[in-house]
Amino acid sequence: MGIFDGMMNNASEVDAKKVEQELSDLLASSEEVEHAYKLVRDLFVFTNKRLILVDKQGVTGKKTEYHSIPYQNIAHFSVETAGTFDLDAELKIWVSGSSTPIEKTFNKQLNIYKVQAVLAEYVC
DSSP: OOHHHHHTTOEEEEOHHHHHHHTTTTSOTTOOEEEEEEETTEEEEEESSEEEEEEEETTTOOEEEEEEEEGGGEEEEEEEOOOSSOOOEEEEEEETTOSSOEEEEEOTTSOHHHHHHHHHHHHO
């Protein structure tokens, strides 16, 4: 991922095993990271049990918020693919009890269909 992608809030796929090692203290004993996407410093992590949003905060990124969303709490989601002039794809996730979706932007190099397929596998 280039610096320009980071400034434009684009995401790229990262190695799931490395993320699993980084989040080892956070994961349940039978939980495994299956897919992970990096958005500047933040992570969008799919495990076999839940979706984890990792939000690095502050200048140094030492303060971190971990937002855990069980798949059964995802009410619905939408995907907007990249177009000719709009180079970004978007994923929106609505969580039960919230009217505002969680929105993530992915660059054109990332297959947004793969991301939504992972989500669909657990939500549907």
